[in-house]
Structures are given as C-alpha cells and as structure tokens.
Amino acid sequence: MATVEREQAVMTINMGPQHPSTHGVLRLILTLEGETVIDAEPVIGYLHTAIEKEAEHKTYHKVITLNDRLDYVSGMTNNFAYCLAVEKLLGIEPPLRGQYLRVIVSELQRIASHLVFLGTTALEIGIMSAFFYCFREREKILDLFEMLCGARLTYSYIIVGGVRYDLPDGWVEKCREFLREFPKAWRELDELISKNPIWLNRTKGIGILKKEDAIAWGVTGPSLRASGVAWDLRKTMPYSSYDHFDFEIVTAEEGDTYARYWVRMLEMLESLKIVRQALDNLPTGPVLADHPWATPPPKNLLDKDMEALIRHFLFYSRGYPVPPGEAYAAVESARGEVGFYIVSDGSEKPYRMHMRAPSFIHVHALPVVAKGHLIADLVAILASFDPVMGEVDR
C-alpha cells in the first residue's frame, strides 16, 4: 500500500542554477510525477547585472559596450539593435557600405551563434564530438571578427552611424575562404547529427510548440519559424538594406525539438548566401555617417584639424545629446527579436533603455512545451530554445 502511494506522489525538485545542462544559471522548480514533468517554473535573476539601470548613467556611446554583454553569444546583433534605435532618434542613416558591413557581421554572428547552439545541444544529448567540430568552425568566424575589431566576444563594432572600422586588408579573401570551406563542415555536421538514430529519438516529436502557443507567448526567431510561422524581421520588416539580398525564410511545420534544430541548420546556409551577396556587391565609400556631433571625426584629421580634435574629445568625454523622444527598434538576432526601447530626454545619457530579450520569453514559455515530457527530454527542449542567460537576466 505504501509503495503505491509513493509511486503516485508528486515530487518537487530543484534543477539548477548550477546544473551543467541549463545553459548558464537557469533554475527550474520541477513538479514531477515519477520522471514525468507536470510543471516547470523558471526562476531567473542569478545573472542580473542591472545593465538597464547602469545605462541611464552612461553616455550613448558608452552604452554600446554594455549591450554586447547582454547576449554574449551574439554581441553584434545587440549592438545593431541598440544603434538602430539611437539612429532613429537622431535621424541618421548610415552609408550603404556601413549598412552592408553590418549585415555581413550580423550574419556571420548568426552562424557562430547557431554553431554554439548546435554544439551545446549535441553535447547535452550525448554527441560529444559535434561540440568540437562546431567550435572549430566558430573559431574561424571569431578570428574574422578579431581581425575586424580586435575583440572575440564583446565587439562593440557597430556604433551609432555605421561601423567603427572599415575592412582590413585581406579580410575579404579570408572571409571568402570561410564561405568556401564552411559548406563542407556543414555537411560533416549534418552527416554526424541529422540522421543519427539517438539524436532522432531524442528530438523527433519531443517538445512540440504549437503555432498558436508560440504566437501567444511571443516566441520569436528560429523557434517561431520551426512552428510554421514564416516570420523573419529581415524579410518581413527589412532594416539596414536586408531587402537588397535574396534569401529564404526557413520554416518547419512540426514545431518539435528536431524542427528547431533543422531550421537553425538551414539558416546557417541562408546566412552564407547573404554574406556572399553582400561581399559581391559591397559598395565603396565611407562606413560611418558624418553627423556634426553624434559620430566621431575621422581619425586621420585629428593631428591636422583643431576642430576635429575638439569634436573628438567632446564625443568621447561628454557624449552627444540625442533629441527627446522615444524609439523602439528591433533586429532578427540568432535567437529571435532583439529590440531596444530607448527614451531620451534630450541629454547625453539615455533616460531609459529597455531591452526586449528573446530568451527572456523563451525561458518562460518552457513550461508550456515541457509539460508531460520526461525530465531527460526537458534538457533537450531547453537546449533547443537556445537561451542565453545574459539576456534573460540583463
């Protein structure tokens, strides 16, 4: 009699925040019946850094360096969204070459981020070797970024008005080499993972997110497209000349863990296509808009022109005022819609900066998906949403 009672008992178990498969410091309070998840309550905040508060006390230019620390796996897209919002307030449009460079770096960033997703998900499901192949390829992208801006994780490459530096010598060739080599590595990963029976068993039909649920919960990005909604901001609400490029919105109908994986795999190829087109049609000209106060003066003028030197000092010390108002700008990052809502009071510091983080929503939509699955599948489901705790907790 007593054993029967124990079998039916509902158990509450704590998972995380120090758990190897929760992608950082996510804590889940699980209600279990045996091994079946009845409810999962995410508890977040273990990585809270109050960046939104800190941003209110820094100049607009310095806030850029805070942004890429939010989603540290794809820093470029965070800078991108923030700069679009500030540019909206200032009324600046970056020159075409700057826009193209932004597209190139954010697409490379998307590939790098999806590779991290793939590596860690495979690791959690038990395919150890894929992790190393993914990080080997990611390393090549990080090398490209390092060549471009000297940083490998927190780039701050995209600034208000364009990008910080033009391409260094030899970068285009190196990038083209990567574009040539990557499909080979992609096929390698595909062969390694996509038809692996263990992978298929662990992902097919697991964690189905229905279309209506995805929309109601505000799920965006690859996870939304895997549920059959053809929504990609790059195509549906184009920004920064994304409408110049020819690419497809990758969707899948199933909405399960496998679909979320497969959408990301195919998106890497679409990103390659975009980078290739952008390199082929790369316009000449400046990479940074010439705004009287909101962009730094050209470096070569500093030792010749007194006014430029004054402008340089004012730009970096006092910052630049931004007209009062409010703006929301969003980009399609590797995880979904990254949006920045900025309120300006006309001073040099943002009056309020709020980041719309896709992972924040994905983590809270997890209980909807996880109900009724085994606790071991929960790990795969969580990994398939690819949350980054830096942007969940901000």
Next chain:
Amino acid sequence: MTEQTETLADVEHLLQITERLKNFLGEEAIEEVKVHNGEVTVTVRRENLLEALQHLRDEEKFEMLVDATAVDYLPLRGEPRFEVVYHLLSLTHRLRLRVKVRVRSDDAWVPTACHIYPSANPYEREIWDMFGIKVEGHPNLKRILTYDEFPGHPLRKDFPLFWQPGQPLEKPEKPFEEW
C-alpha cells in the same frame, strides 16, 4: 525614398486603427495619440486598457505582445509618474503599435493582461519588480530579477545607482561626476 513612403503608409494604417479604437472605446478613453519617428503611440486610460488590448488583438490582428515595460518620469514631469508601455506586433499587417498607460505613484497599479497575451506574465512581474507598479489579478506576482527580500524597486529614478545590501535606502544618490 521607398522606405519613407512605406513608413508613411504604415503610419496612415496605424492611425486608422487608432481611429477605430477610439470609436470602439469612446472619445474620452484615449488620452493621446502621438506619431513620432514613424511610430504610433496610443495612451489609453487605465480603466480601458484591457478592452483596448482585447480589441487590438481580436479585431486589428495584433497577435503578439512583443514587449512590456515601464518608464519612471519623476524628475522630468512629476505626476503621473509612471508610464507602462506595451509594444504590440501584428504579424498579419506587419505593423507595430505602442500602447501606454499613465499611472500615479500613490495609486500605482495596472490590470494584468495575462489572459489576453500570455507573454505579459513575465513582463508584468518585471514591471512589479523593477518599478513597484502592482499588477492586479496577476497569477504569480513575485519578484523576478532581484531576490525576494530586496528592498525597493531598482529602476525607479530615486533608487541609488550604488547600493549595497544593508545600506539604508534614504541615502542620497552619489552624483555621477564623483566617480
């Protein structure tokens, strides 16, 4: 050029939507309609917020609540001190609309929108945690980013930038220039 005409058409469309919203809710329910930088903001009265969101979701196809947050306007203009901001997205029409509610600090609450948009749930917890605006009817109104014993609400403008646990909250904020 094409981008500009597109934005103008979008703004035109959004203004028609707000006009229909005004007809639905009544003239006095809408405090302000503002167009700025190609974005349309509707400020509604708190009493009509849920009706407005329901109407926008069901009739105008704003299926997704992308973001909800608040802004503290205390040093800028005093009362009503807070604005709760909802960013809506229409996948059908490819439009964004911002809905705002003004809230006084002595009466700081908003009704919950969880039953209309489930995604409001974590955002409203964040609004409570960061600004101390109560969300009436929320199923699980707990602190989300800070810990349960945390005193005060950190994104209010009168909360100091530097604060150590145990330090009294009345201490004046250290001016930015000092560090």
